[in-house]
Amino acid sequence: MPINPSLKGHPGLDEWLSVTSDGHIVITSGKVDIGQRISTSLAVIAAEELDVDLSRIDFIRTETGLSPDEGVTSGSNSMEQSGEAVRLATATARGRLLALAAEALEVDESTLEIDDGLIQSRETNRSMTYWDLQGDKPFDIDIDLNAKIKSPDTYRLVGKPVDARGIKDIVGGTMVYVHDMKMPGLLHARVVRPPHYKATLNSVDDGAMHRAVDAGTKVVRDGSFLAVAHADEYAALTAAKRLNVAADWHTGPGLDGRNIFDQLTSNKRLSMPLENGVPVETPVPDAPAIPGNAAVTLQARFERPYHMHGSIAPSAAMALFEDGALTVWTHSQGVYVLRASMAGALGMIEEKLTIKHMPGSGCYGHNGADDVALDAALVARALPGTPIMLKWTRDDEHAWEPYSSAMVMNVGGSLDADGNVIAWSHETYSDTHVMRPRPGAGDTGPSRLLASWFLEKPFPPMTPPPNMQAHGGVHRNLDPLYTFANKHLVKHLVRNLPLRTSAMRTLGGYANVFAIESFMDELAEAGGLDPLEFRLRNLDDERAKAVLVAMSKKLNATVLPGGRGRGIGFARYKNEKTYAAVGVELSVNDAAEIQLHRAVVAADAGQVVDPDGLAAQMEGGLIQAASWTLMEEVQFDPDGITSRDWDSYPILRFDNIPEVEVVLMDRPGDPYLGAGEAVSGPTAGAIANAIRSATGQRLRSLPFTPDAIRDAALKST
Amino acid sequence: MATFTLRVNGAAHQVKADPSTPLIFVLRNQLGLTGPKLGCGLEQCGACAVLVDGKPELSCVRAVSEFEDQDITTAEGLSESHADIQQAFIDAGAAQCGYCIPGIVTATAGLFNQTKTPTKAQITEALHGHLCRCGSHLRVLKAIDRLVQEGAADAN
Numbered sequence: 001m002p003i004n005p006s007l008k009g010h011p012g013l014d015e016w017l018s019v020t021s022d023g024h025i026v027i028t029s030g031k032v033d034i035g036q037r038i039s040t041s042l043a044v045i046a047a048e049e050l051d052v053d054l055s056r057i058d059f060i061r062t063e064t065g066l067s068p069d070e071g072v073t074s075g076s077n078s079m080e081q082s083g084e085a086v087r088l089a090t091a092t093a094r095g096r097l098l099a100l101a102a103e104a105l106e107v108d109e110s111t112l113e114i115d116d117g118l119i120q121s122r123e124t125n126r127s128m129t130y131w132d133l134q135g136d137k138p139f140d141i142d143i144d145l146n147a148k149i150k151s152p153d154t155y156r157l158v159g160k161p162v163d164a165r166g167i168k169d170i171v172g173g174t175m176v177y178v179h180d181m182k183m184p185g186l187l188h189a190r191v192v193r194p195p196h197y198k199a200t201l202n203s204v205d206d207g208a209m210h211r212a213v214d215a216g217t218k219v220v221r222d223g224s225f226l227a228v229a230h231a232d233e234y235a236a237l238t239a240a241k242r243l244n245v246a247a248d249w250h251t252g253p254g255l256d257g258r259n260i261f262d263q264l265t266s267n268k269r270l271s272m273p274l275e276n277g278v279p280v281e282t283p284v285p286d287a288p289a290i291p292g293n294a295a296v297t298l299q300a301r302f303e304r305p306y307h308m309h310g311s312i313a314p315s316a317a318m319a320l321f322e323d324g325a326l327t328v329w330t331h332s333q334g335v336y337v338l339r340a341s342m343a344g345a346l347g348m349i350e351e352k353l354t355i356k357h358m359p360g361s362g363c364y365g366h367n368g369a370d371d372v373a374l375d376a377a378l379v380a381r382a383l384p385g386t387p388i389m390l391k392w393t394r395d396d397e398h399a400w401e402p403y404s405s406a407m408v409m410n411v412g413g414s415l416d417a418d419g420n421v422i423a424w425s426h427e428t429y430s431d432t433h434v435m436r437p438r439p440g441a442g443d444t445g446p447s448r449l450l451a452s453w454f455l456e457k458p459f460p461p462m463t464p465p466p467n468m469q470a471h472g473g474v475h476r477n478l479d480p481l482y483t484f485a486n487k488h489l490v491k492h493l494v495r496n497l498p499l500r501t502s503a504m505r506t507l508g509g510y511a512n513v514f515a516i517e518s519f520m521d522e523l524a525e526a527g528g529l530d531p532l533e534f535r536l537r538n539l540d541d542e543r544a545k546a547v548l549v550a551m552s553k554k555l556n557a558t559v560l561p562g563g564r565g566r567g568i569g570f571a572r573y574k575n576e577k578t579y580a581a582v583g584v585e586l587s588v589n590d591a592a593e594i595q596l597h598r599a600v601v602a603a604d605a606g607q608v609v610d611p612d613g614l615a616a617q618m619e620g621g622l623i624q625a626a627s628w629t630l631m632e633e634v635q636f637d638p639d640g641i642t643s644r645d646w647d648s649y650p651i652l653r654f655d656n657i658p659e660v661e662v663v664l665m666d667r668p669g670d671p672y673l674g675a676g677e678a679v680s681g682p683t684a685g686a687i688a689n690a691i692r693s694a695t696g697q698r699l700r701s702l703p704f705t706p707d708a709i710r711d712a713a714l715k716s717t
Numbered sequence: 718m719a720t721f722t723l724r725v726n727g728a729a730h731q732v733k734a735d736p737s738t739p740l741i742f743v744l745r746n747q748l749g750l751t752g753p754k755l756g757c758g759l760e761q762c763g764a765c766a767v768l769v770d771g772k773p774e775l776s777c778v779r780a781v782s783e784f785e786d787q788d789i790t791t792a793e794g795l796s797e798s799h800a801d802i803q804q805a806f807i808d809a810g811a812a813q814c815g816y817c818i819p820g821i822v823t824a825t826a827g828l829f830n831q832t833k834t835p836t837k838a839q840i841t842e843a844l845h846g847h848l849c850r851c852g853s854h855l856r857v858l859k860a861i862d863r864l865v866q867e868g869a870a871d872a873n
Contacts, residue, residue, distance in 0.1 A: 034814060164811070166815070172752075173792025173822075174793060233746055234735065310850050362851045391755070394756070524802075613810075616810055621852065623852030624852045645758070646762055651850065654840075654841050654844040655849070657858065659855075
């Protein structure tokens with residue numbers, strides 16, 4: 001097993017935890033809580049291994065220079081990386097504390113028992129506590145990669161329901177998000193945005209500038225980056241609106257407004273075949289000929305528009321520039337990579353930047369969090385000594401966040417007379433899904449932050465290199481878990497597409513699985529096979545089969561009411577993380593709207609730590625994916641983005657939430673498997689298949705709006 | 718600038734503000750409250766909801782001048798008056814990131830001020846203006862179902 005990347009760079013126990021003299025265990029993780037309850041899981045793991053009460057676990061907020069560099073909180077990696085690291089760290093600490101206690105108590109270690117940090121020997125009545133032994137002192141040892149971890153049959157906390165950390169403060173309105181931070185002398189800032197990505201600032205009307213300054217507004221301009229700051233938040237907002245009217249932008253030809261799916265399949269592109277989920281730098285072979293023994297051969301094209309993260313809070317950051325050093329408070333998912341990109345954009349050395357994580361609203365990937373940090377820093381640098389709270393507006397977040405790329409999936413397959421899959425082809429066309437901040441000179445690091453494009457000395461938007469990792473962005477889950485022989489799999493990284501894109505929950509996996517799972521049903525139907533049986537006969541992974549069977553059993557436990565349809569979908573995220581099978585029951589009403597009635601999720605995430613949190617990820621992931629699938633499409637024209645608020649980019653509301661039953665297949669003692677992105681793709685497939693079941697229509701172009709339903713019905717008559 | 722008297726969470730406050738300032742900025746920046754959240758500034762998402770004389774109102778557009786002599790309650794104030802609602806949300810795990818939740822708790826309090834046994838249609842209507850992106854909807858509905866059951870039990 002490869003060494004945990006989190007521990008590789010941070011082997012020291014003191015880098016991960018400390019014991020305080022007042023009876024607390026303080027964990028330092030590089031993974032941040034973004035509503036996915038990772039801090040709850042880490043606390044449960046730590047309290048379990050150390051045999052202390054959950055209330056004794058504290059966290060240090062993730063911060064550059066202070067916390068282990070665990071990269072980005074993304075890719076459903078946190079449990080596998082930080083969860084495992086904290087387990088080994090706490091197990092090492094426990095071993096060390098027992099050894100120290102045995103020595104101090106002059107007893108054999110095997111006679112010791114631990115109860116909430118109190119170590120007692122069965123042979124004497126003497127005892128010591130963790131806090132006596134180790135309070136406020138460094139361990140000065142490395143984490144033991146073979147530390148003795150607890151056996152699952154002795155777990156007190158792991159796998160048992162607990163309240164999410166911080167939920168009391170959330171419901172009481174007292175949780176402090178970065179948006180809520182205050183400092184003496186703080187100014188509120190807003191950016192004055194161009195009409196679109198390619199516009200440059202010619203000038204701002206002098207009169208309007210003077211009026212703004214006279215009203216106490218600070219105006220910061222660096223090339224085409226224009227921002228305002230004011231002690232009164234509403235005054236800052238108003239000033240930004242006024243300057244927006246007073247600004248003269250050179251707009252040029254604007255965005256390419258032609259049909260995006262035509263652009264995807266006709267633009268210049270980098271094409272690579274896949275082997276075992278990994279892109280290979282060889283010419284793409286011709287699509288294989290249809291086998292001579294094919295009884296059924298189908299081809300279908302699936303389309304997915306641009307989607308947005310759509311965080312409920314527009315992104316925000318606080319920044320303070322003092323004595324040549326910059327401190328930024330941010331809800332970024334990766335403080336170290338953000339520091340690297342920001343240092344490049346600002347022309348500063350990394351040591352002069354401190355990036356501190358604070359809670360934000362859910363981001364579901366690379367939203368505006370990193371961009372707003374640079375925006376705030378640019379204003380702060382222009383106003384040294386003044387804390388700057390810069391908030392994006394709703395319009396900023398909708399129109400400027402990096403979207404999830406539009407995609408085209410061409411899928412084909414053949415069955416023999418016995419219903420065996422004898423050929424399978426899948427080619428995906430997409431823009432990049434990975435433009436997060438990262439280190440790198442020139443345009444490779446800084447240009448990943450939006451404001452860098454608009455500076456006096458700009459960093460032009462970069463052309464991203466292809467992601468060559470197994471199940472990277474475009475080709476995530478492109479290689480199915482099914483045991484097909486004769487697979488033709490190709491990723492096409494398409495260039496010169498109109499909108500800015502980056503990582504959003506599940507990356508390319510959502511649309512690839514949508515296409516695969518829709519097409520599985522198409523093949524099954526053409527071959528006269530049951531969709532569940534067809535999937536099971538093409539899987540040799542028992543855990544995969546188990547989630548499908550468990551889901552199906554629950555889904556079909558009730559009689560299907562008239563007018564409704566059921567559909568299923570399955571994937572193992574990246575073919576190496578959580579297994580998830582999803583079943584959906586829906587109907588279409590007189591307004592051609594899809595009504596979601598029931599959904600069932602069966603998931604195998606290995607050893608379950610926080611069952612309630614895991615179930616919440618399944619439910620929330622399903623609801624979010626249902627929203628993408630039924631309603632969402634980022635719209636634009638040559639003048640810019642036209643999806644600029646919740647009316648022009650609607651999402652699922654309380655009136656269309658299905659009942660969701662979640663079955664968790666616990667695997668005591670098995671490795672933790674990341675789960676946050678597991679259900680997105682299967683949900684889309686299940687919905688498409690349920691629509692077919694309910695209406696006879698096979699929809700292949702997302703989203704499944706009433707217009708799409710009506711069009712399909714008209715075409716079929 | 719003008720001076721206004723606001724009654725918030727049971728206490729009277731004198732505030733100075735441009736009369737057109739949306740209420741939310743005064744609550745957050747002058748009174749230091751964090752319950753009302755800025756989500757859209759367009760009355761489209763519900764994150765800024767407060768109770769005004771017991772009824773849910775959005776605070777991100779309407780001016781502070783419109784709220785004089787009315788009883789304003791934020792999520793912080795609901796901890797006193799509607800602790801049962803907050804506890805039901807905690808028990809149901811009805812939050813992920815939680816940014817929308819104070820607004821949804823506030824809408825729920827407004828609903829239960831009207832009736833202790835709202836129908837499903839009334840619940841959906843009360844929450845229709847509230848967006849949640851994490852997908853905590855099910856847990857919110859579960860929390861409200863429990864409150865309805867408790868309300869029904871009390872009535873019997």
